[in-house]
Amino acid sequence: MGGLWKIRFNNYLRHRLKYLSYIMQGGLLIALLLIGAIGIVYYQRLLDVIPEPFPLLFAIALIMSVVLSVLEGKFFLFQADRVFLITCEDRMRQYIKYTFFYSLIRSLPIILIVSLVSAPALIHLEIPLELLTWIYVMILLLFILSFLTIVRSYFTKKKWLRLYLFISNFTILYFTMKGYVFIGALFLMFPITYLYLLFRQSSMLQWERLIELESSQTARFEQFANQFVDVPSLQNKVNPRKYLSWIIQLIPVSNAQTFLFIRIFFRKGSYIWVFIRLVGIGAYILYYLREEYTSYLIVPLLLWITHKQLLAIKKEQMRDSFLVILRNDYSLRNMILSLLVIQSILFSIVQLPSLQHSFCTLVEGLLISFFLENKKQRKS
Incomplete structure (x- = not known):
């Protein structure tokens, strides 16, 4: 199963790199760098003109919680797997392990980018360095817990999972950013307990859900790539x-x-x-x-x-x-x-x-x- 995952990962990588190379050759990278440079200047200006009553801390916690709650795994499962792999589910431990680590690494840059974007706003609020360190430690812990919970949910049928993650992540981050680190750490017990209960439940891979997820991710990328280069399927x-x-x-x-x-x-x-x-x-x-x-x-x-x-x-x-x-x-x-x-x-x-x-x-x-x-x- 490990060999199958590597083959699918290599095919996926070739597919992505083929279109990304065309996109970058079209000058998108230069455009992004220029937009980013201009964006940095006006982002700083925006922070300077934000009125005092505006709940900037609330907005940062809200955005960060949304990002942490919408993370997705990448399982490389396709329609034919419902016939050919579903009988081998008990032997897919190594396949799942590779998937987990790749999905974790794939999601990490998103959290890093959002954290970097939020840093100037937090510094603008004159948050002490010690509290700033605790905030980013808490973000890292919530990222790991949220990701483990989302991946585990692919093996159990749970409704309103992402809403629960959003509420718990927002509560923990908001209290931490307000300076109540102990209360934030106390609320951290809720996602830990929930994750523990998820691992205690019997599990079965949600094939239909994961195949639909793979199709959705591929469609989103191809629609994006189609704005710059022709995608045959579209x-x-x-x-x-x-x-x-x-x-x-x-x-x-x-x-x-x-x-x-x-x-x-x-x-x-x-x-x-x-x-x-x-x-x-x-x-x-x-x-x-x-x-x-x-x-x-x-x-x-x-x-x-x-x-x-x-x-x-x-x-x-x-x-x-x-x-x-x-x-x-x-x-x-x-x-x-x-x-x-x-x-x-x-x-x-x-x-x-x-x-x-x-x-x-x-x-x-x-x-x-x-x-x-x-x-x-x-x-x-």
């Missing part, structure tokens, strides 16, 4: 989206290829929602960065991401055999340029009533849009 899905038909009818089209590209954008895959989402995110960020020079870095970044996402439409065209003859992408470039111009106009409107910033945003957006398309044309 392609060739066409949605009529009749509620958007009126927009298509308003667009004057005299070219067959342009007609097809517009319909691919509106009806195939999630291109329309990617565009709307990026416009919405950009507008939200720029609204809070009005009249600040940082906004001039956000506009080209968002336009570049939008451009990269929309270029995938060409692959949609070439994938369909009946469109292979339409190799000239002049119509696609015009459509993408039009969408980038629309995005630039919307970003400039968000900068109102400051006419200067609105005009500069519009000019910058138009220049970046034409640059991206001309650059693509020269490469072609």
Whole structure:
């Protein structure tokens, strides 16, 4: 069984790394680093302007408790296992052991990231170093206890488990952050006792639940990857989206290829929602960065991401055999340029009533849009 787990883990790793390598080559890492750097600056500004009555400690404990309560295991079980492995459940001890350790290591970075993000807020509240140490020791203990409880729940049928974990984790963390470390440690006996009772109960692997969990995790990753690179299992899905038909009818089209590209954008895959989402995110960020020079870095970044996402439409065209003859992408470039111009106009409107910033945003957006398309044309 240990050999089976290693084979499945290697297949899983290859699958993830294949798509992640494509995503990083597309420039996502640079975009994340830039967004992270800007986010750090404005996170510190946000902490400085938070009013005194705001329950910041309550919010930190709430967010941390949610993260601790939604952890998931990774069992690498598939539909066929209901037939071929279910009879070998009593011999899967080593398989489960490997799964547990991998799932624990897989979840640890999430806790570390959330802990690092919460550190500036806790320091802002002038929490003493000794208490800060106790807080993070308690977070580590709760992480281990929560993870053991969640993994053990895969062998027993327990309802409201995550709600129980959330309530107990929040209570312990809140009292600890308020400085009542002894009370927090006292409440720690509840999850320990519950975990002990879980281990005392008879257990049986919940096959249906774990197979559904594996399918859900794979689907979430592929949907994320599909925003950057084509995932075969998610392609060739066409949605009529009749509620958007009126927009298509308003667009004057005299070219067959342009007609097809517009319909691919509106009806195939999630291109329309990617565009709307990026416009919405950009507008939200720029609204809070009005009249600040940082906004001039956000506009080209968002336009570049939008451009990269929309270029995938060409692959949609070439994938369909009946469109292979339409190799000239002049119509696609015009459509993408039009969408980038629309995005630039919307970003400039968000900068109102400051006419200067609105005009500069519009000019910058138009220049970046034409640059991206001309650059693509020269490469072609």
